[in-house]
Amino acid sequence: MDCKTLTLFNFLSTFISIAELIIHPSNEVNLLDSKASQGELGWISSPSHGWEEISGVDEHYTPIRTFQVCNVMEYSQNNWLRTNWIPRNSAQKIYVELKFTLRDCNSIPMVLTCKETFNLHYLETDEDQGSMFREHQFSKIDTIAADESFTQMDLGDRILKLNTEVREVGPMTKKGFHLAFQDVGACVALVSVRVYFKKCPFTVRNLAMFPDTVPTDSQSLVEVRGSCVNHSREEDPPKMYCSTEGEWLVPIGKCLCNIGYEERGFACQACRPGFYKASSGNVECSKCPPHSYTHLEGAVHCDCEKNYFRAEEDPVSMACSRPPSAPRNVISAINETSVILDWSWPADSGGRKDVTFNVVCKRCWPGPRQCEPCLGAVRFLPRATGLTNTTVTVVDLLAHTNYTFEIEAQNRVSSQAPTVRQYAAVTITTNQAAPSAVTVIRKDRTSRNSISLSWMEPERPNGIILDYEVKYYEKQEQETSYTILRSKGTNVTLNGLKPDTTYLLQIRARTAAGYGSSSHKFDFETSPDSFSISSENSQVVLIAVSSAVAIILLTVVLYIVISRFCRYSKSKHPDEKRLPFGNGHLRLPGIKTYVDPHTYEDPSQAVHEFAKELEASCIAIDKVVGAGEFGEVCSGRLKLPSKKEICVAIKTLKAGYTEKQRRDFLSEASIMGQFDHPNIIRLEGVVTRSKPVMIVTEYMENGSLDGFLRKHDAQFTVIQLVGMLRGIASGMKYLSDMGYVHRDLAARNILVNSNLVCKVSDFGLSRVLEDDPEAAYTTRGGKIPIRWTAPEAIAYRKFTSASDVWSYGIVLWEVMSYGERPYWEMSNQDVIKAVDEGYRLPPPMECPATLYQLMLDCWQKDRNNRPKFEQIVSILDKLIRNPSSLKITASTASRPVNLLLDRTSTDITSCHTMGDWLESARTLPCKDAFSGVSYSSCNTLAKTSAEDFKKVGVMIAGPQKKIVSSLTTLEMHSKNGPVPV
Numbered sequence: 001m002d003c004k005t006l007t008l009f010n011f012l013s014t015f016i017s018i019a020e021l022i023i024h025p026s027n028e029v030n031l032l033d034s035k036a037s038q039g040e041l042g043w044i045s046s047p048s049h050g051w052e053e054i055s056g057v058d059e060h061y062t063p064i065r066t067f068q069v070c071n072v073m074e075y076s077q078n079n080w081l082r083t084n085w086i087p088r089n090s091a092q093k094i095y096v097e098l099k100f101t102l103r104d105c106n107s108i109p110m111v112l113t114c115k116e117t118f119n120l121h122y123l124e125t126d127e128d129q130g131s132m133f134r135e136h137q138f139s140k141i142d143t144i145a146a147d148e149s150f151t152q153m154d155l156g157d158r159i160l161k162l163n164t165e166v167r168e169v170g171p172m173t174k175k176g177f178h179l180a181f182q183d184v185g186a187c188v189a190l191v192s193v194r195v196y197f198k199k200c201p202f203t204v205r206n207l208a209m210f211p212d213t214v215p216t217d218s219q220s221l222v223e224v225r226g227s228c229v230n231h232s233r234e235e236d237p238p239k240m241y242c243s244t245e246g247e248w249l250v251p252i253g254k255c256l257c258n259i260g261y262e263e264r265g266f267a268c269q270a271c272r273p274g275f276y277k278a279s280s281g282n283v284e285c286s287k288c289p290p291h292s293y294t295h296l297e298g299a300v301h302c303d304c305e306k307n308y309f310r311a312e313e314d315p316v317s318m319a320c321s322r323p324p325s326a327p328r329n330v331i332s333a334i335n336e337t338s339v340i341l342d343w344s345w346p347a348d349s350g351g352r353k354d355v356t357f358n359v360v361c362k363r364c365w366p367g368p369r370q371c372e373p374c375l376g377a378v379r380f381l382p383r384a385t386g387l388t389n390t391t392v393t394v395v396d397l398l399a400h401t402n403y404t405f406e407i408e409a410q411n412r413v414s415s416q417a418p419t420v421r422q423y424a425a426v427t428i429t430t431n432q433a434a435p436s437a438v439t440v441i442r443k444d445r446t447s448r449n450s451i452s453l454s455w456m457e458p459e460r461p462n463g464i465i466l467d468y469e470v471k472y473y474e475k476q477e478q479e480t481s482y483t484i485l486r487s488k489g490t491n492v493t494l495n496g497l498k499p500d501t502t503y504l505l506q507i508r509a510r511t512a513a514g515y516g517s518s519s520h521k522f523d524f525e526t527s528p529d530s531f532s533i534s535s536e537n538s539q540v541v542l543i544a545v546s547s548a549v550a551i552i553l554l555t556v557v558l559y560i561v562i563s564r565f566c567r568y569s570k571s572k573h574p575d576e577k578r579l580p581f582g583n584g585h586l587r588l589p590g591i592k593t594y595v596d597p598h599t600y601e602d603p604s605q606a607v608h609e610f611a612k613e614l615e616a617s618c619i620a621i622d623k624v625v626g627a628g629e630f631g632e633v634c635s636g637r638l639k640l641p642s643k644k645e646i647c648v649a650i651k652t653l654k655a656g657y658t659e660k661q662r663r664d665f666l667s668e669a670s671i672m673g674q675f676d677h678p679n680i681i682r683l684e685g686v687v688t689r690s691k692p693v694m695i696v697t698e699y700m701e702n703g704s705l706d707g708f709l710r711k712h713d714a715q716f717t718v719i720q721l722v723g724m725l726r727g728i729a730s731g732m733k734y735l736s737d738m739g740y741v742h743r744d745l746a747a748r749n750i751l752v753n754s755n756l757v758c759k760v761s762d763f764g765l766s767r768v769l770e771d772d773p774e775a776a777y778t779t780r781g782g783k784i785p786i787r788w789t790a791p792e793a794i795a796y797r798k799f800t801s802a803s804d805v806w807s808y809g810i811v812l813w814e815v816m817s818y819g820e821r822p823y824w825e826m827s828n829q830d831v832i833k834a835v836d837e838g839y840r841l842p843p844p845m846e847c848p849a850t851l852y853q854l855m856l857d858c859w860q861k862d863r864n865n866r867p868k869f870e871q872i873v874s875i876l877d878k879l880i881r882n883p884s885s886l887k888i889t890a891s892t893a894s895r896p897v898n899l900l901l902d903r904t905s906t907d908i909t910s911c912h913t914m915g916d917w918l919e920s921a922r923t924l925p926c927k928d929a930f931s932g933v934s935y936s937s938c939n940t941l942a943k944t945s946a947e948d949f950k951k952v953g954v955m956i957a958g959p960q961k962k963i964v965s966s967l968t969t970l971e972m973h974s975k976n977g978p979v980p981v
């Protein structure tokens with residue numbers, strides 16, 4: 001067998017199992033594959049007796065073309081095999097994969113020139129070189145050696161020794177190239193030649209399509225923008241990078257399927273019928289919720305079935321619903337002229353939780369359809385419509401009357417349903433009821449021994465009034481003995497009274513149902529003796545004179561009332577006015593009310609109406625004790641003729657004042673002069689006829705309360721402090737009863753005398769706006785002492801006795817903390833914000849729990865929930881009578897018994913962590929900083945350093961200080977043991 005025959009045999013034997021030759025990764029693009037060619041490849045062989053093209057078959061008996069050379073018996077071999085021209089396409093880097101077999105030289109006997117390598121060359125050209133071949137134009141790529149060569153023995157055993165070598169060429173710049181294989185005396189067979197380049201193949205990632213991308217030859221990645229698949233939109237711009245190895249790297253961004261479409265198999269596909277998708281996003285389509293459907297593909301919502309609806313604010317994921325059925329089991333409990341209606345929840349709530357009830361009231365007469373809607377006088381508690389509970393109380397019905405109540409259940413889809421009212425009805429007859437109270441009583445005439453009164457029939461007589469009972473007694477006697485008169489009409493004259501004596505009187509009406517409730521107590525005084533004429537025997541004269549006096553008095557009273565009313569009507573600032581009504585309720589005649597000096601056209605008239613003019617010669621000034629808005633405040637003595645000399649405080653009006661300043665200065669006296677109460681600073685009189693103009697008041701030895709407390713820090717017993725607070729509350733009750741709103745109640749405006757009696761002072765009209773150094777301008781322009789003022793007064797100048805109660809709460813805090821500044825160094829703006837957000841001052845140290853509870857009650861946001869001064873006085877009285885109740889301090893008490901209002905308020909003992917306390921107390925706006933930090937006791941927290949605060953994120957100096965000061969207060973609570981936090 002000659003050598004050529006031998007190698008041919010070798011080749012054929014190598015085609016047994018080389019299936020991998022035709023399998024290559026999808027990111028490779030072939031430019032040439034010799035195996036794919038069925039016919040002659042037509043490569044140029046030089047010299048022609050060198051490389052030989054031979055046909056063969058692979059393991060599938062598919063014909064393939066191979067080349068071989070084996071001139072090992074001759075010297076100086078230089079055999080070239082050049083491929084056809086291979087276009088480069090867009091590739092810059094080309095890969096050449098060679099599969100070949102090579103004969104082991106040692107296995108060939110008697111060889112002359114045997115090599116075991118061959119060389120690979122290339123030539124870049126823009127055009128096909130055709131048959132032209134010049135060896136020297138080629139550049140060498142590499143010498144190719146076999147990893148394994150075969151021997152004669154391998155042939156015998158039919159062992160395949162196929163070598164695969166891959167070489168890279170590039171960067172290529174010309175349009176194409178030729179490859180060449182140079183043999184220098186080896187026995188080699190080229191089984192296949194594959195030339196390819198790599199690309200990043202088309203792919204879909206995160207619902208974005210990335211096209212086929214050919215990498216550059218350099219090491220850099222190619223950035224490729226993806227485009228969203230159909231029915232999707234970009235969420236973040238999708239991007240990927242194509243590497244030189246043809247791999248996609250670093251996917252960024254994504255696309256989301258549109259509404260009505262879901263992600264399925266790298267695409268966004270329409271929701272199937274019965275499913276919907278309402279939001280874009282890569283979530284699956286959802287099944288239509290109960291009682292809804294869709295027959296369409298790609299639905300974004302499902303339609304409601306017949307008689308089912310969706311409310312406007314219902315999400316599409318919610319089941320369709322329907323109106324509720326009627327309420328059931330209505331029962332009524334009648335109490336005279338009121339009725340409590342109770343019913344059960346409807347059997348079918350329509351699939352919703354927002355069922356409410358409306359109650360319709362009809363008044364009925366015997367006979368068919370004899371009903372008409374109830375008139376407006378009937379009241380529903382809490383209301384007639386939109387009830388969320390299954391009960392309502394109806395009051396102010398007429399006695400002995402038939403009513404029908406229709407109770408209707410509704411939910412948010414009721415308005416969409418056809419108008420068939422679903423209701424349950426109950427018919428009732430009200431009972432006989434006693435008349436309501438007499439509210440309006442008028443004093444017609446007074447003499448030294450008698451008084452004539454008239455009144456109006458009660459608002460709801462509930463029947464025919466048989467008569468009125470008039471009960472009266474001397475105020476001093478405290479109801480121990482009293483007189484009762486009966487009157488058929490609405491007036492009565494009480495005779496046989498003592499002169500110059502105060503009487504209290506109550507009236508009640510009687511019907512067949514019995515007595516109604518009594519009127520408020522009404523007080524009046526008979527005229528003093530001096531009004532009587534000397535002739536006691538002359539009845540006629542007496543009657544005539546007392547009638548004349550009564551008429552004159554009546555005329556004067558009428559004149560004053562009418563002239564004040566006219567002046568009030570003319571006033572320019574109705575909202576600023578202090579009306580003779582407190583807290584919006586009409587006062588019974590006879591109760592003294594405050595008169596605003598501004599309503600006098602001539603303010604000096606007001607001064608002289610309410611203040612006594614003093615002779616300057618009666619006043620001796622000793623020393624200056626302070627400075628007021630208008631001038632100095634001095635202490636001195638007042639000696640009035642035939643009276644004892646007393647110590648007084650003298651406020652002076654500095655020289656050079658304007659007329660307005662004089663008016664404003666004296667307005668304080670006009671106000672103060674109207675008051676007469678042990679806890680209101682007493683006006684002795686004014687000096688207006690000589691200069692300096694002065695206001696003289698009682699002298700308060702211990703000066704202002706705030707300074708006094710600071711001077712005597714921690715020196716009083718709790719009972720002493722509560723006594724002072726009781727005095728202030730009592731003074732404020734008196735002011736609020738008079739209809740006077742103070743607007744600047746603060747410890748600095750309370751004066752303390754040598755017996756620790758506290759008196760409310762500072763009544764000037766301009767004072768709140770101009771004088772108080774604590775007053776700051778608000779956004780609405782007024783000047784307000786922010787820290788002491790209720791939120792509604794700051795926000796919209798709603799100053800009432802209820803806002804005075806808020807200020808009283810702050811005074812309470814000032815007193816219990818011995819003159820500490822409320823809210824410490826927080827700015828006014830921060831105070832407004834914190835209070836508005838619900839934060840409240842923490843309990844002062846050692847503050848009794850009951851008092852702290854009272855403070856919190858005074859600081860209720862809703863002013864209607866704050867206690868009245870009358871209640872505050874009574875609470876403090878109870879505490880004074882039962883001092884043991886003051887022993888439980890706010891830090892050690894369990895939640896204080898609710899004194900006034902059913903409200904949930906801060907109880908630091910119920911908090912388990914400091915974070916809880918900060919949250920529940922809403923004491924400071926830094927609670928978030930403490931989340932996740934656990935403190936075992938308030939002691940630990942109180943000792944927390946500024947550094948520690950920094951660690952938990954409280955970085956600003958202000959809040960740190962505030963927290964520490966607040967916590968210090970807490971820590972002091974825990975002096976007698978750890979606070980159970």
Ligand code: ACK
Nearest residue numbers: 625626627633649698699700703704707
């Ligand atoms: O805190 P004080 O000593 O008490 O300083 C102020 C100062 O005048 C300016 O208002 C003191 N003061 C005001 N009215 C009286 C008074 N009736 N008796 C004693 N001191 C008074 C107040």
